[in-house]
Amino acid sequence: MKNHKLKIYLRSIIPKSTATKRNAIVLISGVGLYGLMAYGLLPLLWRHYERNPKLEHSSKITQTADGIPGDPINIGLVGTEDEILQAMSKAGWQPADPVTFHSSVKIAKSVLLKHPYPTAPMSKLLFDGRKQDLAFEQPVGSSATQRHHVRFWRSEPDPETNRPLWVGSATFDRSAGVSHLTGQITHHIEANIDAERDTVLNNLTQAQQVTGEYQVTGVGTTFQGHNGGGDWYYTDGEMKIAILPRQ
Secondary structure, eight states: OHHHHHHHHHHHHSOSSHHHHHHHHHHHHHHHHHHHIIIIIHHHHHHHHHHSGGGTSSOOEEEOTTSOEEEEOOEEEESOHHHHHHHHHHTTOEEOOOOOHHHHHHHHHHHHHTOOOTTOOOOOOEETTEEOSEEEEEEETTSTTEEEEEEEEEOSOOTTTOOOEEEEEEEEEEEEEEOTTTOOEEEEEOSBHHHHHHHHHHHHHHTTOOSEEEEEEOSOSEEEEEOTTOOEEEEOOEEEEEEOOOO
8 A cells, every 4th residue: 555655656746758757767866865875874984983083094904923914803892801801701702722832732632633622722913013912712613623713902992982992803713724825734714704703793792791883994895805824705894893891
C-alpha cells in the first residue's frame, strides 16, 4: 500500500514531458546526493578527524626490526594499562610472554610437537621506532601454529577524555613458516585483517568492556598490501577505537 502511494506521489511531481521529466529526475537525484553528502558522508569524515586530529597524518604502518613495512595499525583502545589488562582478560585474551631463549624454545616445541602454548611470545614490530608495549593472544587448536593476536603501542592521549590511547595492529596467524622476504622463521597471517580487528572489538563488547567507539582513517582501502613476512592482506583501511570502562 505504501509503495503504491509512493508511485502515485512520484507521478504527480514528475512531469510527463520527456525533457522536463529528465530534468526533474536530475534535480531529485541531486537533492538525494546532497542529502547523502551533507547528512551522511561529511559528518562521518568530521567524526573521523575532529575526534582525534593528531591521528589524521600519523603513520599507520608498523615496521620489522629490519625496517621492512609490517602489519597496518587498525585498532585502538582508550584506557590505562591496568584497564586494558583487565578488559582483555575479561574478553578472553591473554598477555603474550616476552621473547626469551626459553620462550623461543617453548614455542618451537609447541609448533613442531603440537603442544599447547596459550601465551606464546610474539615477534617484535616497531611503531614510531618503538617495539610493542602490550601484546595479547587467543590460541586456536592444540599449538601456537594458529592464534588470534594483537599488539598495542601507547600513543597520544585521547583528546575528548584525556585518557591514554593505545594504537594497535590485530592480525590472525594462520600458519608457521618462513618469511617470503627474508627467509626467517615467522607466522603467516590471514589476508582479511579487518576480521581480526573486529574479532577483538566484538570480544570486548560481548564482555561489556566497551563504553564508546569511534573511527579514524588508517592506511586507507588496500587490496594488495604485503607485510614484513611478505604475506598479502586486504583491508577497508579503517582504524576502529574502543573506549574502555574506567576502573
